[in-house]
Amino acid sequence: MAHSTAGAPHTDAHDRPPPAGPRRWAALALICVAQFMLVLDVTVVNVALPDMAADLDLDREALTWVVTAYTLCFGGLMLLGGRLADALGARRTLLAGLALFTTASLVTGLAQNAPMLLGGRIGQGVGAALLSPAALSVVTTAFHGAERNKALGVWSAIGGAGAAAGVVLGGALTDGPGWPWVFYVNVPVGLLLLAVLPTLVPARAPLPARLDIPGALLVTTGTAALIYGLVEAGDAGWTGAASLLPLTGAVVAYTAFVAVERASRAPLMDLRMFTRRPVLAGVFLMLVATALLISFFFLGSAYLQHVRGFSPLRTGLLFLPVAVATGVGAHVGSRLVGRIGSRPTAVAGMAVAAAGTVPLTRLPENGSVYAGLLPGFVLASLGIGAVLVTAGTTALGMVEHREAGLASGVVNTAHEVGGSIGVAVVSSVAAAGFERGSAGGFGDAFTVCAVAAAAGAVVALGLVPRGTPQQAGGPHVH
Template identity: 55%
Template structure:
């Protein structure tokens, strides 16, 4: 029964991950249909991931207070309804509004679902379950591009949102019957709405700075003030968490070495993965003129490589330990991203992003197991929320950064922007490997 529940929870999580990548391949068509420019297309990704990540801690806290099953069902219902509304959008405002609503539903669903996985399984079974969870998320991200290509080339881009509706209804029905009811794991307390708003607004300022830097410049006063505003907001969030009676999170949890390592690795994995998808889909469709379907087909190797990397890492984690696997994953991603940075041709790009996918798939498993392997049951919701928060912030930061670095190629006929984008991602992966070598614990995490 537990593994059946895991299957439906994984399918729900898969929808949330797909909603980043399935939209990525439809972006050129959305831009031509509405029509909108580069900034709005970037926000079509970032509005979802910003709401998703910014409210994730609140969603994890609600799961601890009300019980994970209730929050999973409520979040899935909201996400399903918002998907229908987004598909019906005929203007920029409705499109972005629907994406924000999807993000709110995802922020409730994702940490609650991961909390259920952590509490349903123990010991070695938990590592295997997290491996399945990570493989679904990482591989699904790449499979989303194939699905997005099929839907966009067939009935049209609104169907990348409509497809969530029947699937969501089936999962809601199944989990309502199969999932065991879980009691609250934390004492009743108020919800820290102000804390959630502070972290979301601060992240929004940072993403806005990154998106606008593509046109306004990286070293302009406007960019500097926005980055400073984000830094001040994050500092205010930390201070508020230390003084409020009902904090959104225990700040001390984030400075624990396993949790800090896990959040760093999940951030890096998502930044690199979204760079692959964003740059790849525009390179194949805008620069080479390939259709949405064939672009999705070219990303199939990324899907298989990501799932393979996650599967092999899940099996090796207990034997090898987290540190060598984290460093290997980041170095593999650096090599893969470095290939299209040096030779921007279709074959090299396809091979390079597949290699990078294998590296990021490994990172997903190491990040989840490291961050969640040593938390107490009453902290599972918040810890899961932290991991998922940094996952979505990584998508927001990655989309904004590569969009600005590659701006000249997204709107013009040159390949310079794509080369710069892949170079930035490769350098970030190499630098991340150095940090991981110092920060990551050497031994595999053990269950509490």
């Protein structure tokens, strides 16, 4: 998805990277701030959901879409965003995405009803899908050799930091000036970046690239229909027409997407990537791990505030050890992948996630959450962190270098889409917990998470290739 000019036989003055020195690193710092905002907005809303529901009279379905509308558009349109960065130029696409994200953040904060709120979240997701791959393209073309590895290391670290900061900042802002500030905070930052980035990021000639608009629309529509059907199942039941019709529509859209991609001369997604076992394994691990992690934030926030009466800030602070544990798990996982290989690391990570989730299946109506909830959350997050890093290193470290960009794009799409699907499923399973404020519904949802993690360990045992990836890490979006 991100293209590099490294390895070109020669360059002229136009193709050289930006001048060495502080300007290039200053550009990286600001681009990372922009990426930080995008990652932040995946988790920052979770703690604010109960206050949004109270102010705007939102039901469970609307709350679910507040989370999934963003990740759906972010993930569903990310590959198209990468192609647009090639076709229009990375700087132009980056600035367009940033402008849209900033404007949509303002609209979301000003929302007076559910349609305006969800419209703003959709706009944020589309802006993020333009900004993120374009920003990564700028990073990979501005740095070379050892400098590029260092720059990509900084970029990759943004993901864990954004998730951790999201829950705490979301709680602090919701408890303080109010939930709209969860979105307003993006506006001054976005405006500052729009003013300064054009002076630091050089314009480059666009690359010839065809745009697969039908493919992008089909895959995003199919995923939206899938999520809609999963959310509706909470009220209509899993066999009701309200859930079966959109689920059937999702199958039709995905089938059409496959047909379009096979016929296209410049497909959005090279479906042959899924015949590469490392990529298939990486996509599977990323889908399951992200679905579990985002579901934990969603369910945990709702349980703590709906059932246990926690304030948003107290909820956010309780999640801080969970976010830190995810980062620690990723660090340990990256070491283990290099020493014992991808398969044992993935299986162990999934097993630890399942073991940590088991205590959460019996959430109490009262008693100490620090004894009954936090240990399981932290243990499960350690395992999930290890799986997340294994997903990326397996997909990127076991394919040819020329395919790394495509593999990275597919795995990053799975990252966002996995979060959307996970939240949709657990929202439906926990419907009783949302409507009646009972712990039982949340316990049922965590049971689904435990089963999914255990099943993931079994599948990983057969799917993840043996051996050690040739490279640890790569140009992940986050």
